[in-house]
Amino acid sequence: MIKSNKITILILMFSLIIFGFNVKHASATHSNNLVKTLEKRNELVVDNNTTLVFDTNRDKNSYMRSLASTTSNQLLTMKSSSKSPGGGRLIDTKTKKGIKGGYATSSWAKSNLYVMTASKTFRFEGSYEWHGTLGIGFDFTKGVEVHIPANKKKWSRVGLYADYKFSRYKKWTPNMSVPIYYTEKKRLASYYKIVYKKK
Incomplete structure (x- = not known):
């Protein structure tokens, strides 16, 4: 014992x-x-380039419940129409080019050429104001070596940039008195760009 x-x-x-x-x-x-x-917490990743951002966590949960009750044939119909997967109705859209998400080089330098090696990964962190603040973050990488010319007389760095298409959706779900609102963030392109130091 x-x-x-x-x-x-x-x-x-x-x-x-x-x-x-x-x-x-x-x-x-x-x-x-x-x-x-x-x-x-209010985001839902669709694929590597697309994310849905819901106005509230309640909206996200309601959206997920509506998807659970949607059949495969209904989803295919939605994808081939003007609606988003899940049946939201498009109410606004905007394309924004040149969103900055940080730097690929750690310091300012006077150089005539920057060589960015293939498959090197940087963390892109930016934001854009459209129907609220939309956070933009992803792993930035290129599969090939990139050569970027610059003006060697000026202080410069290599910046990380991206182009995005934003789409605003409104969706009604059964047994709800108010609709769900969400924004689709779709990355169109990501690229390096020379940034010159301001005097």
């Missing part, structure tokens, strides 16, 4: 140690991931 109690106590102590470690680990990573979590 005494031996059994000792084993039980040891198990409890071990569990407390593990639990304490997990709490500390969660606390340490919480602040680093908080912003990203808030940005992503």
Whole structure:
């Protein structure tokens, strides 16, 4: 009996140690991931280039429930029509070129040529104001080596840029008194561009 109690106590102590470690680990990573979590909680990734951004988390949940009750044939019909997958009605659209998402080079330099190696990955982080603030983030990479000429008399860096098409949708779902609103972000292109230092 005494031996059994000792084993039980040891198990409890071990569990407390593990639990304490997990709490500390969660606390340490919480602040680093908080912003990203808030940005992503109302988003739904469709593919590598397309993301749906819902006005509220309630809208996202309602949208997901409506998809669950949609048949494969209905989805195919929606994709071939002017509606988005899920049956939203298009109410506004806009294309924006040249959204900046950071730099590929770490510092300013006077160079006549920048050579960006193939398959090197950079983190693109930007935003655009349209029906609210739309966060834009993705892994920027090119499959081929890129040569970018520059004016060697000026201080320059290589910037990360992208073109996007934004589409605004409105969707009614059964048993709801108000519609769902969401914005589709579709990346059209991503590219390097020389940025010159302002005087």
